[in-house]
Structures are given as structure tokens and as C-alpha cells.
Amino acid sequence: MLATIESVKKETKINNFENLSKEKMQELVSKIPQINKDVLIKILEQIPAQIxxxxxxxxxxxxxxxxxxxxxxxxxxxxxxxxxxxxxxxxxxxxxxxxxxxxxxxxxxxxxxxxxxxxxxxxxxxxxxxxxxxxxxxxxxxxxxxxxxxxxxxxxxxx
Structure with missing residues (x-):
């Protein structure tokens, strides 16, 4: 279980969630089942205003x-x-x-x-x-x- 934002960044090799490439976005999506719900919410809050x-x-x-x-x-x-x-x-x-x-x-x-x-x-x-x-x-x-x-x-x- 990925319980912190830092552990998700390390696992996905993402430096920040504001400028994700298509590949990094796909990788992040594939890791969602392993991410703690509260951490996932915090990550989604960092994705740009388009959402x-x-x-x-x-x-x-x-x-x-x-x-x-x-x-x-x-x-x-x-x-x-x-x-x-x-x-x-x-x-x-x-x-x-x-x-x-x-x-x-x-x-x-x-x-x-x-x-x-x-x-x-x-x-x-x-x-x-x-x-x-x-x-x-x-x-x-x-x-x-x-x-x-x-x-x-x-x-x-x-x-």
C-alpha cells in the first residue's frame, strides 16, 4: 500500500503531479488500487485546473x-x-x-x-x-x- 505522496512519487518516478506526460498519467492510473484513498485525494488535488x-x-x-x-x-x-x-x-x-x-x-x-x-x-x-x-x-x-x-x-x- 502506497501510504504517502512521496512513496507514490518514488514508485511512479513522478517529480510533481502538475505536469504529467501521457505515460506517467497511465502509470499513475495503474497504481491507483495500491494508493491509500486519502493520499489519492491529495494527489488529485494537485492535478491542474482542467480537472x-x-x-x-x-x-x-x-x-x-x-x-x-x-x-x-x-x-x-x-x-x-x-x-x-x-x-x-x-x-x-x-x-x-x-x-x-x-x-x-x-x-x-x-x-x-x-x-x-x-x-x-x-x-x-x-x-x-x-x-x-x-x-x-x-x-x-x-x-x-x-x-x-x-x-x-x-x-x-x-x-
């Missing part, structure tokens, strides 16, 4: 994503609740013994139509959620790749 920048952007994206999902959920619930109220009203109308067969059939057809609309709205919502997850994931991956390329480019300059 903080990437973390800040992903935190902001996560917050935006959560907000979008919450608003979508509220909107979805409002629409479905409206359909349910209409179906309840139509269901109450069906209980009226004075309805002729045509009126009963008309109400039943409207209930079926509303149920189909609810199903379509649910499918639409699932597609929206899937697209949102794909988009957010793509943006997070792009930010990570930009951060890594910046980090590797800066490391190459210091070779």
Missing part, C-alpha cells in the same frame, strides 16, 4: 439535466392528469341509465381515443428522456475529451 473545469461543467450539466427532467415530469403529469379527469367525467356519463346505445358507444370511443393519446404521450416522453440522456452524455464526453486533450497537449509541451 476542476471539467468537474464544474459536468456539475452544471447535471444540474441542468435534473432541472429539465423535473420540468418534463411536471408537464407530463399535468397532461396525464387532465386526460384522467376527462376519462373520469366520461366514465360517470356512462353510468347514466338514460343514455342510448349510440351515446354509450360515442363515450366509449372517446375514452379509447384518450387512452391512445395517453399511450402516445408516454412514448413521446420516453423518447424525449432518451434523447436528453444521449445529448447530455455526449456533451459530458466532449468536455472530458477536450479536458484530456488540453491536459495531454500541456504535458507534451513540458517534455
Amino acid at each position: 476542476e473545469f471539467s468537474r464544474g461543467i459536468t456539475d452544471h450539466l447535471r444540474s441542468m439535466h435534473d432541472s429539465i427532467l423535473k420540468e418534463n415530469s411536471n408537464s407530463q403529469n399535468d397532461i396525464l392528469e387532465s386526460y384522467k379527469k376527462i376519462i373520469d367525467i366520461l366514465g360517470d356519463k356512462l353510468k347514466d341509465n338514460k343514455l342510448c346505445k349510440e351515446d354509450e358507444q360515442y363515450i366509449i370511443e372517446n375514452i379509447k381515443y384518450l387512452l391512445e393519446k395517453m399511450g402516445a404521450k408516454d412514448s413521446e416522453n420516453k423518447n424525449f428522456l432518451l434523447d436528453t440522456i444521449k445529448t447530455t452524455g455526449g456533451i459530458c464526453l466532449s468536455v472530458l475529451l477536450i479536458g484530456c486533450s488540453f491536459f495531454i497537449g500541456k504535458s507534451k509541451q513540458n517534455l
